[in-house]
Amino acid sequence: MNVTKGTIGWIEVICGPMFSGKSEELIRRLRRAEIARQRVQIFKPAIDRRYAQDQIVSHSDLRIRSEAVSNAAELQARVDVRAEVIGVDEGQFLGPELVEVATRLADMGKRVLIAGLDTDYLGRPFHPMPELLAVADEIMKTLAICMQCGNPAKHTQRLVASSDLIVVGAEGMYEARCRRCFEPNLAAVHAATATTIPD
Ligand code: ADP
Ligand code: ZN
Numbered sequence: 001m002n003v004t005k006g007t008i009g010w011i012e013v014i015c016g017p018m019f020s021g022k023s024e025e026l027i028r029r030l031r032r033a034e035i036a037r038q039r040v041q042i043f044k045p046a047i048d049r050r051y052a053q054d055q056i057v058s059h060s061d062l063r064i065r066s067e068a069v070s071n072a073a074e075l076q077a078r079v080d081v082r083a084e085v086i087g088v089d090e091g092q093f094l095g096p097e098l099v100e101v102a103t104r105l106a107d108m109g110k111r112v113l114i115a116g117l118d119t120d121y122l123g124r125p126f127h128p129m130p131e132l133l134a135v136a137d138e139i140m141k142t143l144a145i146c147m148q149c150g151n152p153a154k155h156t157q158r159l160v161a162s163s164d165l166i167v168v169g170a171e172g173m174y175e176a177r178c179r180r181c182f183e184p185n186l187a188a189v190h191a192a193t194a195t196t197i198p199d
Helices: 022-035 072-078 098-107 129-135 186-193
Strands: 010-016 040-045 055-057 063-065 067-069 085-088 111-117 138-141 155-158 174-177
Touching: 010 022, 010 098, 010 129, 022 040, 022 055, 022 063, 022 085, 022 111, 040 072, 067 072, 072 098, 085 098, 098 111, 098 129, 111 129
Parallel strands: 010 111, 010 138, 040 067, 040 085, 085 111
Antiparallel strands: 055 063, 155 174
16 A cells, blocks of 8 residues: 555455455455564454354465454454554454444554455445445455356345345355346245255
């Protein structure tokens, strides 16, 4: 990011649908900070147990160590005062307080990087990502590839029947879709017919 003077902090947000490369981009930036010998601390929500409790793992199997926390308050409590860079994956799962916590950490002079889903399985803004985009210094919106037609994909299509906001999963449960191929009612349709799409 920009060349800065002194120890000014800032917030970078990386958002987009599943499979769009958010974790890859986050890991890339955090690795570069480590190469620059900065003190880096990385968090992810405990709810996300898909691959490992103590690592962020991208769908392309890039990995970086991380600490699991239940919410933004716990994240703040675990921050090492000496940390210069704070990385957070799956920010949409850490609650509304993440906005205040990220702002406070940036005001303390830390570089805060947050990746997360910008919209949910119905295409609605996934809080608190919209608020984080508003307070961020820099934002990146990533796109995936539509699994139906190959166009740029901004949506996360849920393939299994559930009206719960949070159903943690990856391949088989979700796929990336473009605007044209996105079917937000698919989960409801399958719920009505009591069928699920197998992996
Ligand atoms: P995110 O954190 O946004 O879910 P990841 O960084 O974990 O994304 O994974 C991105 C990687 O997923 C891509 O580099 C590619 O290897 C793989 N991938 C699988 N399905 C898709 C897709 N539909 N579009 C783009 N990349 C995909
Ligand atoms: Zn499409």
